[in-house]
Amino acid sequence: MELNAKRIVLGVTGGIAAYKAAELVRLLGKQGADVQVAMTEGATHFVTTTTFQALSGKAVFTDQWDQRMPNAMAHIDLSRAADLILVAPASADFLARIAHGFADDLLSTMVLARACPLLVAPAMNLQMWQNPATQRNVAQLAADGVQLLGPASGEQACGEVGAGRMLEPEEILEEVIAFFTPKVLAGRKVVITAGPTFEAIDPVRGITNLSSGRMGYALARAARQAGAQVTLVSGPVAFAAPQGVDRINVRSALEMHAAVMGAVGAADIFIGVAAVADYRVANAAEHKLKKDTGGIPPIELVENPDILAEVAALPAAPFCVGFAAESRNLEDYAQAKRKKKNIPLIAGNLIQDGFGGDDNRLVLFDDAGVHPLTPAPKSVLARQLVEHIAHMTGNTDAHD
């Protein structure tokens, strides 16, 4: 659970996207957050308090004169108890009011009285979003340290298409998790390879490695949440790119090599997680091979470049991290690879422990020795590896 015991006040204001806030409550709760919902009067015209009460398991507050607080100070008590106030959806009117310090209902008063950070997810019609008044208010809020989530572009409830849609609940959840993640890689540029490569034999057949891409994608997400600017060079996998990560899609090892070499010049850290095919087909056929044309077609293999070793040998090489998936003798093989490729850190795992699944068992090998991590979901291991990298690259806030 990535939001364990985090106390979040979710403010819901009047807009059709209020119905999506119901799903957001559920998603936040599933990650362990303690969610207190506060609604504006306008929001109650779209979704009832009963919906939010049922989903959050707590009475919903709408009124600054609420008699349930013994001291009649709902705005103070609720905002003081919060680690974060998140307003989703945030209407144009609500943004205008908080940009100017209004405190004319419970939610705006809580925002003004808060001692915690504020995230807002705007949701409104395209013209309302583009209106200079809204843009002024948003710029003012950003200058005041309020973090804006979105809005996204797309189809709107009014039928128009453009900017102003609220981010989807899953996207807001990702931003909330990122918000609570220590920024141990703030300002760093990280390039990560992930997934398998596919080496064509003909237009429909090829040689590949088994790799789901889960670990590389989990690392890209963790690095981005830790404040890094992440480029993910990905072989063919079934996942969407993690939020906020630039993905370059490639197929073959040569394409991955070219994409990495193009991206790594500006990088501080390179993490090779991809299962790169060691060989490619030298005589790949332009047209589909036919079975009945006599004899078994010969496949000639040539070696692919070792991307990680090449990056590590660059004159101004970034800090390089490798992966070693082995079926036995993990320590010997992983340490030998680390020396051969001349890299400071390698993460090893036994194939039988985590291949293709959500959980894994990782052991880190560096000059200081062997660091076994407790078996855990790949998302947790990714965060620990990011912290280890931050520690090794001199971020004094990080610890492993």
Ligand code: C5P
């Ligand atoms: O050499 P081996 O494949 O066992 O080493 C694994 C590590 O090297 C992984 O980090 C992998 O991403 C990287 N690698 C690479 N290019 C290759 C082969 C492996 O970057 N051609």
